[in-house]
Amino acid sequence: xxxxxxxxxxxxxxxxxxxxxxxxxxxxxxxxxxxxxxxxxxxxxxxxxxxxxxxxxxxxxxxxxxxxxxxxxxxxxxxxxxxxxxxxxxxxxxxxxxxxxxxxxxxxxxxxxxxxxxxxxxxxxxxxxxxxxxxxxxxxxxxxxxxxxxxxxxxxxxxxxxxxxxxxxxxxxxxxxxxxxxxxxxxxxxxxxxxxxxxxxxxxxxxxxxxxxxxxxxxxxxxxxxxxxxxxxxxxxxxxxxxxxxxxxxxxxxxxxxxxxxxxxxxxxxxxxxxxxxxxxxxxxxxxxxxxxxxxxxxxxxxxxxxxxxxxxxxxxxxxxxxx
Amino acid sequence: xxxxxxxxxxxxxxxxxxxxxxxxxxxxxxxxxxxxxxxxxxxxxxxxxxxxxxxxxxxxxxxxxxxxxxxxxxxxxxxxxxxxxxxxxxxxxxxxxxxxxxxxxxxxxxxxxxxxxxxxxxxxxxxxxxxxxxxxxxxxxxxxxxx
Numbered sequence: 001x002x003x004x005x006x007x008x009x010x011x012x013x014x015x016x017x018x019x020x021x022x023x024x025x026x027x028x029x030x031x032x033x034x035x036x037x038x039x040x041x042x043x044x045x046x047x048x049x050x051x052x053x054x055x056x057x058x059x060x061x062x063x064x065x066x067x068x069x070x071x072x073x074x075x076x077x078x079x080x081x082x083x084x085x086x087x088x089x090x091x092x093x094x095x096x097x098x099x100x101x102x103x104x105x106x107x108x109x110x111x112x113x114x115x116x117x118x119x120x121x122x123x124x125x126x127x128x129x130x131x132x133x134x135x136x137x138x139x140x141x142x143x144x145x146x147x148x149x150x151x152x153x154x155x156x157x158x159x160x161x162x163x164x165x166x167x168x169x170x171x172x173x174x175x176x177x178x179x180x181x182x183x184x185x186x187x188x189x190x191x192x193x194x195x196x197x198x199x200x201x202x203x204x205x206x207x208x209x210x211x212x213x214x215x216x217x218x219x220x221x222x223x224x225x226x227x228x229x230x231x232x233x234x235x236x237x238x239x240x241x242x243x244x245x246x247x248x249x250x251x252x253x254x255x256x257x258x259x260x261x262x263x264x265x266x267x268x269x270x271x272x273x274x275x276x277x278x279x280x281x282x283x284x285x286x287x288x289x290x291x292x293x294x295x296x297x298x299x300x301x302x303x304x305x306x307x308x309x310x311x312x313x314x315x316x317x318x319x320x321x322x323x324x
Numbered sequence: 325x326x327x328x329x330x331x332x333x334x335x336x337x338x339x340x341x342x343x344x345x346x347x348x349x350x351x352x353x354x355x356x357x358x359x360x361x362x363x364x365x366x367x368x369x370x371x372x373x374x375x376x377x378x379x380x381x382x383x384x385x386x387x388x389x390x391x392x393x394x395x396x397x398x399x400x401x402x403x404x405x406x407x408x409x410x411x412x413x414x415x416x417x418x419x420x421x422x423x424x425x426x427x428x429x430x431x432x433x434x435x436x437x438x439x440x441x442x443x444x445x446x447x448x449x450x451x452x453x454x455x456x457x458x459x460x461x462x463x464x465x466x467x468x469x470x471x
Contacts, residue, residue: 066445067442070413071413103438103441104437136435138433138445228448231451232382232451233392233450234394235387235394279398310402311413314412
């Protein structure tokens, strides 16, 4: 679908949506049921016809200072295949719903799960993340505050960040044992990032606290560098133009906790990463992480698929009868 | 005393919600509302002198306008309309014709965060200039015929 027809379908859908929402309010119960079905269809049509096109960095662990555009919803799916010594290899996955609440505030919900081979499949918990842009214009370094609440079981293996003394052997037990323990954590990150001559540089120190009694603060880091393969955009519509590919690498690991700060009994990874931003608005990411010491998994092979939906907030407001 | 996980979870969620709400307090909202009403001319007065004087290195690039049109459709049209004639979320950009390329570049790079426009520094510099070449070509010249 071309951009122009996308836009006209989207605008028609939003007009229909408004009139349908008004009709639902003034109808009987049976009529309402039918009209709600119609509303769901129109919402789906409006969202799918949205012309948004992402320019996503290839990072999977590191964050840069660019937040979600206000009113847009980014839906992302990620998979990680992990090797495991003294245990079974696993495939963990998560889905993210990232919403731009304001130009300076992005909020995000994650649902995590995993399959351990020769064992079982589990839903391992949820996370709620918020990122706040501190400065209102670009500076030499751009800080963003990240606050996250996690409610996950010990069987969670997405390894979205490495903190404290997280090591490979933590994941070696069978799921039945691991799932018994739950973490209720708050996590803080200071995202420091800069764009310079097409390059992005980002560093994220992090601190985590399990809210259950007698748990120390744990620390970790992530850093990344990336650049598009071409800086100028092509005049033609193309899926394989070099500017659509962004390559980089990430480095992340644990830094101990308040009881024993330092690098002993910690794990660290290096990960080349590639993102392909398709003209249709989809982004595909691929990133193999390699363990840098004996405490790390040998390989965490990650890939992800995401799509940004333009004007999601507007659709919601229309649906709820608000002013858009 | 042992605290139940449910209590901790509830407290944490409450704290998160409260912190979110705090950032949206009434004073901030009022300030934001007045900033939203700020005309584009006012935003332009904030552009530093050095940035204002910047020249578009792709002004004479024959392909820049078409590339810029494509980029504009991908990243900007959702808010500003397909031909920069304004939409529900963003103002008419044709109003910016008297602005210098340097001023527009500064606004694209830094955004106008309080008015809801994010910084577009994630686009490499040449791509931002391509967008500006497209915007500057709107109005006077015949419609672009891009493949």
